[in-house]
Amino acid sequence: MAQKWRVNVTTGAPDEAKAQDIVRRLPDDSRPAYIGFGDDLALRVVAVSVEANDEDTARTKAIRLVKDACRAVDWDWEPEARSITAGVAS
Numbered sequence: 226m227a228q229k230w231r232v233n234v235t236t237g238a239p240d241e242a243k244a245q246d247i248v249r250r251l252p253d254d255s256r257p258a259y260i261g262f263g264d265d266l267a268l269r270v271v272a273v274s275v276e277a278n279d280e281d282t283a284r285t286k287a288i289r290l291v292k293d294a295c296r297a298v299d300w301d302w303e304p305e306a307r308s309i310t311a312g313v314a315s
Contacts (some may be wrong), residue, residue: 227276231310232287233260236295237271237302246269250294270307280309 238244244259248271251257255273275288277283282307291304 227236227278228311228312229267229274229276230275230283230312231272232283233270233288233307234291234304235273235302235307236269236271236291236300236304238300243298243300245271246298247291247294247300250297253291255290257260274282280311282308283311 236244236247236276238247241261243257244261244296248257248259251271251273255275258272260270260272271291271294273287275283275286277286287309288304288306292302295302
């Protein structure tokens with residue numbers, strides 16, 4: 226049975242403005258949010274909600290969403306999931 230997952234994914238954005246551009250390209254139903262973690266590129270993280278049956282599928286879906294958003298703003302980055310939480314309320 227599918228459930229909601231909240232996944233924090235790296236963007237590698239060079240600055241907060243680029244990270245915000247990436248967030249704006251994410252689907253509204255994923256409840257995207259930018260989480261500022263300082264100057265390290267790998268720590269410019271967005272949080273997205275996805276529906277999936279298991280943690281691996283949720284991780285894959287979230288990474289795909291962020292990768293597509295990065296491409297939409299001409300940013301080539303291989304996102305990775307930093308943390309994942311199950312059972313997020315919609």
